[in-house]
Amino acid sequence: MPARPRMLAAAITAAVALGAQAVPAAVAGTAGDPATGPASEVSRGVEIPAFYTPPAELPAADGTLIRSEHLPLALSLPGLEGPLPGRATRLMYKSTDANGEAVAVTGAYIEPAAKWRGDGPRPLVAVAPGTMGQGDQCAASMALENPLRLGDGTVSVGYENLSVYRLLLRGVAVVVTDYVGLGTTDRLHTYVNRVDGAHAVLDAVRAARSLDSATVTAGSRVGLFGYSQGGGATAAAAELQPAYAPDVPLAGTYAGAPPADLTEVTEAIDGGDLAGALGWSLNGFLQTEPALRPVADRYINAEGREALKDLSTMCVGDALFGYGGASSEDWTTTGQSISDIIRAEPVLRDFLAEQRIGALKPGSPVRVATGVSDDLVPHGQSRQLAVDWCRKGATVSYAPVLLPGVGSGLLNHFAPLLTDQGSAISWLTDRLSGEPARSNCGSMPLQP
Template sequence: MSRKRTTSSSGLPASVSRSTTRPAEVTGRRDARPGRRVLAGVLAGAVCACLPALPASAATTEPVVSRGVTIPAFYTPPTELPGANGALVRTEALPLGLSIPGLDGRPMPGTATRLMYRSTDSTGQPVAVTGAYIEPSAAWKGPGPRPLVALASGTMGQGDQCAPSFALQNPLTLNGDTVSVGYEALAIYRLLATGAAVVVTDYVGLGTTDRLHTYVNRVDQAHALLDAARAARSVPGASVTAASRTGLYGYSQGGGASAAAAELQPSYAPDVPLAGTYAGAPPADLTSVMKGIDGSALAGALAWSISGFAQADPDLRAVVDANINATGKAALADASTMCVGDALFGYGFTKSSKWTTSGKTMGEIIAADSRAQAALDKQRIGALKPAGPVRLATGVQDDIVPHAQARQLAVDWCRKGAQVTYDAINLPNLGDKILTNHLVPLITDQGDAVSWLTDRLSGKAATSNCWSMPIQP
């Protein structure tokens, strides 16, 4: 029988089971299409949150359907995982949705492989993660073997159909229930044009059908990204080797992932030869970021954060259980199957005060509870010195992933003696809480980010402007 996502008393999608169908209680209509299931107990809290999660080895015999999108069987983890982090579980050819034939017969910008590999989550348990490796058509013209860029995508959503590797094959998904746009393709293709190979992680629980995506979990994201770099070396036909210089690249959620990976690389993956890291608009301080996204166009991301952390941390789960109301229960369950496009339409500009029994925001509730605040503080990026040079860029008007907390990360790293290039992207205010202040720097800084990382992959030394910290811009 197929797994079915149920909920705790808080209405959180419990990890004892997994389904990604839209609840009729939320939509107000019956969905009779084959493969769809109604979320049981969304408002009744049928399953106790204290039940253990299914192991990553759990498997289904029926396809998982997420908001009308059938998740390929490839994304269902096997009953057993390899013993080493970064070891491949399986691979298959991945047709790129945006690709053209090259003059030499090879597709441009490259040949893609879908992959599943082993990683370790924040609780120390083995977990299957999916992603994609792209062997570029362009030749590498720099010194040494072809380098590798491990790319962490920006926010895609929490439904399995939102996985970045899925978006590479389906750049635009519009089916009435799901709105998914593969916006990271531009950065990926620009990196491939330099001759560097690219490996993309889907993160823990995004795509893989056995668990909920642990959105912005510092350790989960870092491990998934570093293990993707390890896995790329074993992809059949890949030209990268253990000696290939490796760069990390990410913006927004991806910026947090690449920043955390740079911090954890020395202890978790010293075998990854890290040459440089680009961290754009990283959510380093989630307490600050929660305030930024609450009531914004991206308010649905707050639901993803709450669901993901409450699943993994008993203290946060207890606080959510005690404070969430019926509307909040339904919203968290519904949002947990959404992509970012769905969330913009479904929960844009929603305030979390509507989800709580007290009428306080989730940020206020967490700030007032020492257990919850301590749990969130464990997610803070900046407590460790990153390996290798880092370029950290953030828009000065960014009010979704606030500029001040991203800049503070640069200050924290500089104080630890890190080699940091900090770039404050000085644009005018393009609209409060509507995502423009956050998204425009993604595009305007991309060329500089790719050039900076290409220089690191070529072995060129990086400069640092830590001397300017902590002077305010």
């Protein structure tokens, strides 16, 4: 079986094991504007609940809860002290994007049924999902309710649910962010945007702590957990937290396979299994930075424009089948690749340089893990992030995941997510219990 179908089959199997139901999402109550309430919308055959339509005006303070409602989990069993693994709440909260503009972000908070047996009050972990796609129907909070969608033009798998449930079983409360523009119907998702992702993660913590139903408080220890796109978001959050969210002190951050250098990642994914992510990146960057629009107009041809439009409504499963193996050379007027154009255009080089993670020192312990055979989100640039932080004096635990390569592509990237997840959760749980972190920066030159 080729790599893409093999990867998707594995993800679907995992989703089914978590109680997947291939059913359309229910329409949420109109909990927004008091007069008429927000209207529901449709993305690629999937109805987006009205809950996800932001109100016309947003509160001033970052992390302010805008609205919330009960979120039915796909896998929920009765228990003596409530449903297992816990009670879920859908959230919408206020954040600030990279341009300093107020944005509404959605997500979910889950109060676990399991007791926290570590030191101190029940802790909270913000989970930053890996790549879900750019269509609003791909949002991670929706995947908690419907982990598997097949048909109606959408292939969506809630693979991130596994890490969420593993944390809940340890008695850790979890808040999941959908990121800026994913789920909310007012704008496109700003895929792998460093600032947008970091702010969405940190403000999710603030929103969760304000819920009446949450047992976590301002005194609860906080951790961040993310892999791939999520690893980039948590890494950025860890280094932006001291300035942006000093009220959210972090006990520890796990950043798995972080795309810290988007110039290298762009070249790696072009022509590969996840080539569709090029479209998500371009769509998001063009929304964030209008100065890039003239460059795009000059270089992107009709086929490229159609691909960007198509990808803007796709989930990761759709993109694997629809654009796996696509070359950006087919999307440009000159026949150059996107990487060639980046090298030729200073405005693009400067923009991506601003997206680079690793220029700031995290104020709390971080664990960076990357598969040494990962050539999709290249191992070298992820490892370099750990090196950069070590040089700044941060407390870094670097973990190379030693797995044999299987050709190239998505499997080399996906396998470490599963094999290292238990170790990552254990490391983070230790930080949430108050155990001090150890740095292995001194041995970095000896590690792959």
